[in-house]
Amino acid sequence: MPSVSSLAEAAEVLATAHAEGRRLTIGESLSTEGLDRILEHEAGDLTCTVEAGLRLSTLQHALAEHGQRLSLDPPGDPTVGALLARNQSGPLRHRFGAPRDLVLGVTLVLADGTIASAGGKVVKNVAGYDLARLVCGSQGRLALIARVSLRLHPLPKAEQSLAIETDGAASVVRALLGSQLQPSALDVLHPGGILVLFEGSPRAVKAQVAAAQGLVGGVEVDFEAWDVSRRRQSGARGRLRFDPGRLDDTLRGLAEAVVRPSAGVAYTADEQPSDTVSQGGIDQLIERIRSELDPNRVLAA
Amino acid sequence: MALRASFVLELQRALGATHVITEPEQLRVYECDGLTGHRAIPELVVLPGSTEDVQVILRACSREHVPFVARGAGTGLSGGATPLAGGVVVSLARMNRILEVDLASQRVIVEPGVANLDVTRAVVDEGFFYAPDPSSQQVCTIGGNVAENSGGAHCLKNGFTVHHVTGATLVLPDGETVELGGKALDPEGPDLLGMVVGSEGTLGIVTRVTLRVVRTPEAVQTLLAGFETTDAAGAAVSGIVAAGILPSALEMMDRLTIEAAELAVAPGYPAGAGAVLLVELDGVSAQVEEDAVEVERICADCGAFEIRAATNDLARALLWKGRKSAFAAMGRVATDYYVQDGVVPRTRLPGVLRRIEELSEIHGLRVGNVFHAGDGNLHPLVLYDAEQGETERARDLAEAILDACLDAGGSLTGEHGVGMDKACSMPRMFSERDLEVFGRVRRAFDPEGICNPGKVIPTPRLCGEVPGPYRVHPLERMDVAERL
Numbered sequence: 001m002p003s004v005s006s007l008a009e010a011a012e013v014l015a016t017a018h019a020e021g022r023r024l025t026i027g028e029s030l031s032t033e034g035l036d037r038i039l040e041h042e043a044g045d046l047t048c049t050v051e052a053g054l055r056l057s058t059l060q061h062a063l064a065e066h067g068q069r070l071s072l073d074p075p076g077d078p079t080v081g082a083l084l085a086r087n088q089s090g091p092l093r094h095r096f097g098a099p100r101d102l103v104l105g106v107t108l109v110l111a112d113g114t115i116a117s118a119g120g121k122v123v124k125n126v127a128g129y130d131l132a133r134l135v136c137g138s139q140g141r142l143a144l145i146a147r148v149s150l151r152l153h154p155l156p157k158a159e160q161s162l163a164i165e166t167d168g169a170a171s172v173v174r175a176l177l178g179s180q181l182q183p184s185a186l187d188v189l190h191p192g193g194i195l196v197l198f199e200g201s202p203r204a205v206k207a208q209v210a211a212a213q214g215l216v217g218g219v220e221v222d223f224e225a226w227d228v229s230r231r232r233q234s235g236a237r238g239r240l241r242f243d244p245g246r247l248d249d250t251l252r253g254l255a256e257a258v259v260r261p262s263a264g265v266a267y268t269a270d271e272q273p274s275d276t277v278s279q280g281g282i283d284q285l286i287e288r289i290r291s292e293l294d295p296n297r298v299l300a301a
Numbered sequence: 302m303a304l305r306a307s308f309v310l311e312l313q314r315a316l317g318a319t320h321v322i323t324e325p326e327q328l329r330v331y332e333c334d335g336l337t338g339h340r341a342i343p344e345l346v347v348l349p350g351s352t353e354d355v356q357v358i359l360r361a362c363s364r365e366h367v368p369f370v371a372r373g374a375g376t377g378l379s380g381g382a383t384p385l386a387g388g389v390v391v392s393l394a395r396m397n398r399i400l401e402v403d404l405a406s407q408r409v410i411v412e413p414g415v416a417n418l419d420v421t422r423a424v425v426d427e428g429f430f431y432a433p434d435p436s437s438q439q440v441c442t443i444g445g446n447v448a449e450n451s452g453g454a455h456c457l458k459n460g461f462t463v464h465h466v467t468g469a470t471l472v473l474p475d476g477e478t479v480e481l482g483g484k485a486l487d488p489e490g491p492d493l494l495g496m497v498v499g500s501e502g503t504l505g506i507v508t509r510v511t512l513r514v515v516r517t518p519e520a521v522q523t524l525l526a527g528f529e530t531t532d533a534a535g536a537a538v539s540g541i542v543a544a545g546i547l548p549s550a551l552e553m554m555d556r557l558t559i560e561a562a563e564l565a566v567a568p569g570y571p572a573g574a575g576a577v578l579l580v581e582l583d584g585v586s587a588q589v590e591e592d593a594v595e596v597e598r599i600c601a602d603c604g605a606f607e608i609r610a611a612t613n614d615l616a617r618a619l620l621w622k623g624r625k626s627a628f629a630a631m632g633r634v635a636t637d638y639y640v641q642d643g644v645v646p647r648t649r650l651p652g653v654l655r656r657i658e659e660l661s662e663i664h665g666l667r668v669g670n671v672f673h674a675g676d677g678n679l680h681p682l683v684l685y686d687a688e689q690g691e692t693e694r695a696r697d698l699a700e701a702i703l704d705a706c707l708d709a710g711g712s713l714t715g716e717h718g719v720g721m722d723k724a725c726s727m728p729r730m731f732s733e734r735d736l737e738v739f740g741r742v743r744r745a746f747d748p749e750g751i752c753n754p755g756k757v758i759p760t761p762r763l764c765g766e767v768p769g770p771y772r773v774h775p776l777e778r779m780d781v782a783e784r785l
C-alpha cells in the first residue's frame with residue numbers, strides 16, 4: 001500500500017491516479033500514516049494543528065502533558081483523518097459534540113492533486129465555505145484530509161461516574177436532562193443501565209453526583225465502567241437515529257444497544273436500515289459535489 | 302436589466318399581488334442591509350409565505366437566469382443581503398412562525414423569519430433558552446443567523462449558530478428542496494448542514510430550521526474588573542484560560558470605548574480604567590462559585606484595581622450596560638466610525654493591540670477597541686470625520702488592522718461575514734486554489750451562479766483582475782516548503 005508522508009506526496013499519488021483513471025481508498029489502498037506530525041499546539045489558545053494520519057491516542061498523550069485534551073473519545077484508536085471522515089464520537093459527545101463541532105480548519109488534497117485549505121486555526125472564524133465540516137462524515141470520498149486544526153479543552157481536575165440500574169431508562173434520562181446538572185456524558189446501556197459522567201473541580205463534581213443521586217439514585221463507579229459502552233459501540237452492527245423526545249418508544253423496539261439520548265443516536269446490536277434511504281435529493285447533491293471535487297471518481301468506494 | 306413582464310406576472314399569480322413589490326419607493330426600503338455603504342435598488346422584492354412559494358420563485362429565477370438574494374431583518378454587517386441590480390430580493394419576513402416546540406427533544410422548529418430572541422421567549426417559561434445571542438437578537442432573524450453562522454457575546458462557551466442548528470429544509474437555487482439533518486444529530490454522510498450554515502445565502506434558501514434549545518444554567522455570575530492597561534487585562538484573560546476556566550463570556554473594552562460609553566449611557570465603570578474586563582460564568586452553582594473566586598484572584602494578581610460582582614439580573618444588566626452600548630456610544634466621540642471584525646489567536650492579542658496602537662498613530666486616527674477577548678475576536682472602531690475627508694484614511698487603517706490580524710494567524714472575519722464587504726479581501730487569507738475549490742463547491746449547489754452572486758468569493762468583475770497580496774494561510778504557514 002502506498003503511504004504518503006507529505007502534502008506534496010499525497011498530491012502526487014492522487015494526481016497520478018486521477019490521470020490514469022485508477023481508484024484509491026484512503027486508509028486501504030492509500031495510507032496516511034506517514035502524515036503523523038503535530039504541527040502546532042498553542043496551549044494558551046486551546047487549539048492544535050496536526051497531520052491527519054496521527055493516531056488519536058498519540059495526540060491525546062501529547063495534549064495531556066499540557067493538561068489538555070481533544071474532547072472526542074470514540075472506541076478504538078482512529079487517525080485524526082478517519083475520526084473526521086467517519087464523524088466518530090464516544091460518550092463525551094453528550095457535552096462536547098462530534099468532530100464537526102470541534103474542527104476549526106482543514107487542508108485537503110483533492111483527487112486531482114489540488115491542495116486547498118478552508119477554515120483556520122482560530123476558534124472563531126466565518127470566512128469562506130466550511131469545508132472542514134463538509135468532510136466530516138464524508139468517508140474519505142470527497143477528498144483526502146491532510147491537516148486538521150482542532151479546538152481543545154482543559155483536562156478536568158476531577159471526574160466521577162455514576163451507574164444507575166433501572167427498568168425505566170427514559171424517565172431517568174428525562175429527569176437528568178430536565179435538571180440543571182451538566183454531565184459530560186450520559187449513555188443508556190440498554191437494557192437496564194445508565195452511565196453518567198461528571199467532570200469539573202473536585203467540589204463541583206461531588207455536588208453534582210450528590211444532586212444526581214438525590215434525583216435518580218445510582219452508585220459511584222470507576223471510570224472503567226465506560227469500557228462497556230465503548231465496547232458495545234464498536235461491536236454494534238447498526239445505528240439508529242431518533243427524535244430525542246421519543247426515547248421510550250425507541251428503547252422498546254431495541255434488544256441491546258448503547259444509546260446517546262441527547263443526540264438521538266443508538267448503536268444497536270442488531271442491524272438497522274441505513275438512514276440515507278429516501279433522501280434522493282441529498283444523494284444527488286452529494287453526487288454533484290463529488291463530481292466537482294473528484295470528477296474522475298478516484299475516491300469513489 | 303429589466304425583468305420580463307411575464308416573470309413578474311407569474312410570481313404575482315403564485316404569491317398574490319400584495320406579496321410582490323415593484324414600486325420604486327417601496328423597493329428602496331431594500332436597497333441595503335446593515336452595511337449601508339453598499340446600495341443597489343432591486344428590480345423586484347417578493348415575500349413568500351411558504352417553502353412552496355420559495356420553490357416557485359427560485360424555479361422561475363432559475364429558468365430566466367435572474368439572480369436573487371434572500372433577506373431576513375437586514376441587520377447583517379457585511380452586505381450579505383445587499384441586492385443585486387436587476388435581481389430579486391426574497392424577503393423571508395412573512396415566514397415568521399414557530400412551527401413546533403418539542404421540549405422533550407429539546408428542539409424548536411421555526412421558519413427563517415422568526416426573530417432570534419423569540420425562540421428563547423417561546424421556551425423560557427419552561428426553563429430553556431436558545432444560546433446564540435448576536436447583539437441584534439431582538440430583531441435579527443434565525444434565517445440570517447443561519448446564513449452568517451452568527452455568534453454573540455456568549456459563544457465562547459456555548460458555540461455558534463452551527464452548534465445549535467440540527468436540521469434545515471434547504472431550497473436549492475433550482476427550486477428543488479433537500480432535508481438536511483433533523484431532530485437527531487449525526488446524520489449519515491458529509492455534513493452538508495454544517496457547511497450550509499455560514500454560507501451567507503449563496504447555496505440556497507433555508508425555509509425551515511430545527512434548533513437545539515438548552516436548559517438555563519443553575520447559576521450565573523458576572524464580574525467586572527478595572528485595569529490600568531489593556532496589557533494587564535490581557536494577562537488576566539490568559540490567566541483565566543490557563544486556570545482551565547471556560548467563562549460563557551469574556552469581553553474587554555479599552556480606555557476610549559469606556560469613555561464613550563460613560564458619555565452615552567453612564568454605566569459608572571471604574572474611574573480612570575484603561576481597560577475593563579467583563580467575565581460571565583455559568584453552570585452548576587458549586588463550579589460557578591469556585592470559578593468566580595479564582596477569576597477574582599487572577600484579576601487582582603494581574604493588577605485589577607476594582608472588581609465588582611453581580612449575581613442577579615439587575616446588577617448584571619448594569620455591568621453589561623456599557624459593553625452593550627459600546628458601538629452606538631462611539632457617536633459621542635466621533636462623527637463617523639468604521640467597525641472592523643478581525644480574529645487573532647488569543648495568545649497574540651497583546652501584540653496585535655500594540656500594533657493597532659502603532660497603526661492608529663501612523664494614520665493619525667483614533668481607534669477604540671471593544672472585543673470578545675476569550676476567542677480573540679476584535680472589533681476595532683476606527684473613528685473619523687467624513688466631512689474632513691478622512692474616509693479613505695479610515696478605510697486604509699481598517700485594512701491595515703485586518704492585515705495585522707492575518708499576520709498573527711487569524712481571520713478576516715469572526716462573525717460579521719464576508720458578504721460584499723470583504724469578498725475582495727478573501728485572497729489575503731485564501732490562496733487562488735482555495736478559492737477555486739470554494740467555487741467548485743458553490744457550483745455544485747448553484748451551477749447557474751444566480752444565488753447571491755458576487756458575495757463571499759471574489760470575482761474579477763467585482764475586484765479587478767489583480768487580487769490583493771496573498772498571505773500564507775495559517776494552516777500552510779507551518780510548512781511553507783510543501784506548498785505546491
